[in-house]
Amino acid sequence: MYQRQRMAAIFLDRDGTIIEEVDYLKDPAEVQLIPGAIPALRILQRHFPLVVITNQAGIARSYLTENQLHRIHDHLRGLLAQLGISLAGIYYCPHHPYVGHPPYLGQCQCRKPRPGMLLAAAADLALDLSRSYTIGDKLSDIAAGSNATTHTILVRTGYGKQHEHQTSLEGVFPDYVANDLLGAAAWIMERTGENR
Ligand SMILES: [Mg+2]
Ligand SMILES: [Zn+2]
Numbered sequence: 763m764y765q766r767q768r769m770a771a772i773f774l775d776r777d778g779t780i781i782e783e784v785d786y787l788k789d790p791a792e793v794q795l796i797p798g799a800i801p802a803l804r805i806l807q808r809h810f811p812l813v814v815i816t817n818q819a820g821i822a823r824s825y826l827t828e829n830q831l832h833r834i835h836d837h838l839r840g841l842l843a844q845l846g847i848s849l850a851g852i853y854y855c856p857h858h859p860y861v862g863h864p865p866y867l868g869q870c871q872c873r874k875p876r877p878g879m880l881l882a883a884a885a886d887l888a889l890d891l892s893r894s895y896t897i898g899d900k901l902s903d904i905a906a907g908s909n910a911t912t913h914t915i916l917v918r919t920g921y922g923k924q925h926e927h928q929t930s931l932e933g934v935f936p937d938y939v940a941n942d943l944l945g946a947a948a949w950i951m952e953r954t955g956e957n958r
Contacts, residue, residue, distance in 0.1 A: 768890035771850070772806050772950070773880055773912060775898030776816035778920015779943060781838070783899070788826035790837035796919050798944035803847045805947045809954065810895075811850035811887060815879040815906070818854045822862030831856075850887055853879040874898075875905030875934075880912065897946045901925045901934040913937050915946040 777783050780803075782794040803812060820826050835852050842849065855872035871878035884891050896907025899920030907914040916922055916936035929935050940946040 768888050770810055770893035770895070770954075771883070771887065771889045772810045772812050773883070773894060773896040773907060773910075774812060774814050774943075775874075775896075775900070775903045775920075776814050776838075776852075778899035778922065779897060779903075779917055780814070783920040786820040786823070786825040787834065788820065788830055790834050793834060793838055793841065795841070796942065798942045800842075800845050800847065802943040802947040803842070804845075805951060807847060809951075811889070812847070813850050813880075813883045813887070813889075814852040815874070815883070815896075815903075816852070816854045817874050817902070818856050819858040819861070819873070821856035822858035822866035824862065828856060851883055853883055855879060874900075875902040875909060877906050877910035880906060880910035884910070895946075895950055897940075897943065899925065901928060901932050904936045905932075905934045908934070915940055915949065917942055917946055919943070 774780055780799050782796055784792050806812060818831055821828055839849060856866050857870040857873055859869050883889060892911045894912040895915060896903060896912045897915045897917060898904060899917050899922040904914045904916055914936045915938045916926060917940050919942050926939055938949050940949055
């Protein structure tokens, strides 16, 4: 019987990785793509579904509503679509372990460094996690990627330069450190080869 092969994917953090880090971004007008993000996503999407995974505790903290977040994500999708890039999914965690009110207050399985968002995407999209890559600017991104058994890349954009110096302290080690998303894409393509 024919079985569809599970695809490897690219899991991308949002803030500080694809778009400029803004403290609790809540207005679509604040969305600014990081230089190099577009060519990187273009290269990667030829070979992998692109899945954004983002902690959005600003919702638990009442800095923005889920509706506002959806508007931001619609805007981001539109911006990327104009440039020929489409995302297979955007997963967000609205929770915070000890700030806010139900239903957003409390421990959840989705807040990075937990792997819940990656596991959900893998189930929804039939992804092979062990051949997938996680890219982010924080060690919590790297830990989530590792906890989901993916390869991991820390980028030096956003908080990346600070977090690069805390790997030993935190005991979290990315497989690779790239200057930016374009550097991460180059490394991935080198590893996987053009003729997959
Ligand atoms: Mg980030
Ligand atoms: Zn959560």
